[in-house]
Amino acid sequence: MRLPTVRLLAAPQQKMPATSSIITLRRGLHKWQGKWLHKKPANDRLRAFFVWALDAWPLIAWALFIWAWPLQASATHALSTQREGCFDERRFCFLLSEKDDTSGSYVIRVQRYIDLPVALTLYSTDLGYKAHANAFLANNDPIVLGETQSPSRFFSTMRVKWTVGNISAAHNSEYRYASPLQPQQNYPIVQGVNGKFSHFGVSKYALDFGASEGTPVLAARGGIVIDTKRNGKKGGPTPDFAKHANYVAILHDDGTTGEYYHLKYEGVVVKREQRITQGQLIGYTGNTGFSSLPHLHFGVYVAKFHGRYQSVPFSLQNSRL
Numbered sequence: 515m516r517l518p519t520v521r522l523l524a525a526p527q528q529k530m531p532a533t534s535s536i537i538t539l540r541r542g543l544h545k546w547q548g549k550w551l552h553k554k555p556a557n558d559r560l561r562a563f564f565v566w567a568l569d570a571w572p573l574i575a576w577a578l579f580i581w582a583w584p585l586q587a588s589a590t591h592a593l594s595t596q597r598e599g600c601f602d603e604r605r606f607c608f609l610l611s612e613k614d615d616t617s618g619s620y621v622i623r624v625q626r627y628i629d630l631p632v633a634l635t636l637y638s639t640d641l642g643y644k645a646h647a648n649a650f651l652a653n654n655d656p657i658v659l660g661e662t663q664s665p666s667r668f669f670s671t672m673r674v675k676w677t678v679g680n681i682s683a684a685h686n687s688e689y690r691y692a693s694p695l696q697p698q699q700n701y702p703i704v705q706g707v708n709g710k711f712s713h714f715g716v717s718k719y720a721l722d723f724g725a726s727e728g729t730p731v732l733a734a735r736g737g738i739v740i741d742t743k744r745n746g747k748k749g750g751p752t753p754d755f756a757k758h759a760n761y762v763a764i765l766h767d768d769g770t771t772g773e774y775y776h777l778k779y780e781g782v783v784v785k786r787e788q789r790i791t792q793g794q795l796i797g798y799t800g801n802t803g804f805s806s807l808p809h810l811h812f813g814v815y816v817a818k819f820h821g822r823y824q825s826v827p828f829s830l831q832n833s834r835l
């Protein structure tokens with residue numbers, strides 16, 4: 515614990531005998547004291563204080579400990595709020611804490627604050643030649659990612675990408691998903707698996723159901739709402755519109771997520787962390803994001819590091835898909 519010198523000098527001063535039990539018992543200490551006092555001609559009051567302090571150090575240490583305890587706690591609190599950077603409505607935070615040694619460096623930790631899995635990648639020049647570190651937050655324990663010499667530099671230069679869900683999810687291929695739009699026959703699949711418009715690569719196994727704006731969307735499979743966006747207003751036929759898509763993502767018990775995209779503005783009726791059963795109303799279709807016609811995009815995904823994800827094959831009830 516680092517203590518301000520000014521407080522030491524403000525301790526009660528009183529005249530004490532130059533010799534004392536501790537000095538006579540500890541010759542080494544006495545010798546050091548003598549040298550110091552001779553080399554440095556301090557004024558008598560100050561010298562008397564140090565002589566007294568040498569004897570009374572256990573008492574002083576105890577008094578300082580008691581005095582500093584609440585200050586220490588409040589200082590730590592103030593610093594920890596300064597050295598914390600949070601993302602996605604406090605889904606997870608980076609926490610910087612000074613190391614116990616004299617290196618002056620800070621340990622970078624990341625910790626999640628909601629009980630749902632998230633895979634993230636931190637990009638920072640403080641992280642060695644690779645300049646990134648991955649963390650899968652499977653529980654609420656903090657994970658150490660590296661060290662930095664400067665919290666301000668770290669927070670002003672770092673980047674983070676994340677994907678909700680479980681990186682080690684193994685999709686239960688036995689599961690039969692309900693159609694998210696009912697009755698199923700009224701909502702044709704306008705783009706299926708391997709669709710040329712956008713169903714390739716990471717979205718290879720997704721389905722698009724044609725539906726006019728405002729059609730109720732029902733959960734194809736139960737789980738916990740892990741992510742939503744509801745305030746997107748724009749939609750268009752190019753990938754740069756993708757960030758405007760409103761959506762609901764539901765974490766399934768096998769670690770995959772069911773994702774429902776292009777919902778209308780304010781067309782999400784569920785909240786993060788809410789438990790959902792199959793067939794439950796979760797929102798209304800729209801045309802937000804990377805979308806040229808009102809429709810619902812539904813896919814089942816596994817989370818990856820670097821903000822990536824991968825769709826997996828799934829089967830619909832009453833369907834050969």
Ligand SMILES: [Zn+2]
Pocket residue numbers: 705712713720721722810811812
């Ligand atoms: Zn789609």
